[in-house]
Amino acid sequence: MSSGLVVDFAHEPDQLFIGDAPASEAHSVALGHPAGYQPRIGRTRQFTLSNPISCTGVGLHSGHPVTLTLRPAAEDTGIVFRRVDLGLDMPARFDRVIDTRLCTMLAPADRPDARIATVEHVMAALSACGVDNVVVELDGPEVPVLDGSSAPFVFLIDCAGRTEQTAARAAIEILKPVRVEENGAFAELRPSHAPGLSMSMSIAFSASAIGRQAYTMRLSEHGFRGELADCRTFTLRSEIEALRTAGLARGGSLDNAVVVDGGTILNPAGLRRPDEFVRHKMLDAIGDLALAGHPMRGAFIGNRSGHGLNNRLLHALFADRGAWRLSGRAITDQRTVQPTA
Ligand SMILES: [Zn+2]
Numbered sequence: 396m397s398s399g400l401v402v403d404f405a406h407e408p409d410q411l412f413i414g415d416a417p418a419s420e421a422h423s424v425a426l427g428h429p430a431g432y433q434p435r436i437g438r439t440r441q442f443t444l445s446n447p448i449s450c451t452g453v454g455l456h457s458g459h460p461v462t463l464t465l466r467p468a469a470e471d472t473g474i475v476f477r478r479v480d481l482g483l484d485m486p487a488r489f490d491r492v493i494d495t496r497l498c499t500m501l502a503p504a505d506r507p508d509a510r511i512a513t514v515e516h517v518m519a520a521l522s523a524c525g526v527d528n529v530v531v532e533l534d535g536p537e538v539p540v541l542d543g544s545s546a547p548f549v550f551l552i553d554c555a556g557r558t559e560q561t562a563a564r565a566a567i568e569i570l571k572p573v574r575v576e577e578n579g580a581f582a583e584l585r586p587s588h589a590p591g592l593s594m595s596m597s598i599a600f601s602a603s604a605i606g607r608q609a610y611t612m613r614l615s616e617h618g619f620r621g622e623l624a625d626c627r628t629f630t631l632r633s634e635i636e637a638l639r640t641a642g643l644a645r646g647g648s649l650d651n652a653v654v655v656d657g658g659t660i661l662n663p664a665g666l667r668r669p670d671e672f673v674r675h676k677m678l679d680a681i682g683d684l685a686l687a688g689h690p691m692r693g694a695f696i697g698n699r700s701g702h703g704l705n706n707r708l709l710h711a712l713f714a715d716r717g718a719w720r721l722s723g724r725a726i727t728d729q730r731t732v733q734p735t736a
Pocket residue numbers: 515516628675679
């Protein structure tokens with residue numbers, strides 16, 4: 396990390412995201428577009444980061460400090476997680492997911508000890524910001540939770556800058572509906588004639604502070620930055636004690652999660668959005684779907700869908716060879732390369 400930037404969220408969170416500034420002002424500082432920003436819509440080349448960048452924070456479940464470094468990577472690398480303490484690399488792929496009960500956790504099939512937990516928020520930021528190729532280094536078993544949203548990762552990406560590469564970006568085009576269900580919850584992918592991925596998520600909680608919420612958007616970098624990135628993970632007060640007894644959520648606090656008790660939000664500053672909960676669930680789904688390895692073209696519909704169903708949906712999609720195809724738009728200048736289909 397010697398040549399990269401280092402952001403220490405543990406020591407200076409107020410400068411970046413939380414603080415006393417009104418939410419909209421704080422977010423514009425954190426998420427405003429950098430000079431020279433251009434929406435990535437219409438771009439078809441791959442991107443990596445221009446520089447490495449690091450941050451430190453605690454793991455939500457372990458409570459232990461962990462340093463994360465995002466490093467530029469060659470085209471067609473994809474997103475690769477690296478446990479620097481174990482000398483082990485792991486591609487960020489749906490078929491490396493070993494646990495989805497509280498977060499999305501990756502591990503090699505033969506090395507459950509080499510797990511990497513809570514990958515979804517950094518995955519959502521990388522995929523929504525159009526970073527195709529990056530190595531995510533960690534010196535421990537969990538991505539730092541930071542403020543519980545994707546906003547700190549978007550900030551890191553902006554600090555590092557993005558560099559366009561030569562190879563074309565491929566997309567996974569959904570050709571027919573695929574659906575998985577469990578106890579009335581479901582997750583579904585459908586074909587769509589519109590470009591990109593449209594997303595629809597609905598949730599229902601008995602806690603009246605959450606209740607029923609639904610959110611729909613066509614996924615774009617602009618929309619992710621403006622509408623989803625700052626929405627935090629949440630939990631019910633009644634669940635915290637059980638998690639702690641099980642040795643989990645040790646790093647959890649009101650600084651990195653919304654905590655709900657019936658009709659009450661326990662965080663003194665309240666919510667960032669009235670429907671922060673369903674927006675966070677959509678953020679989670681974006682991170683989980685990014686484990687497909689390429690952006691998707693189609694429509695996602697989730698009803699009370701969490702990490703488990705999101706992951707089962709990708710398994711169901713890729714198990715049906717007629718349900719998808721890999722497509723990439725050829726680039727026609729002298730740097731033309733073949734799509735990776
Ligand atoms: Zn989450």
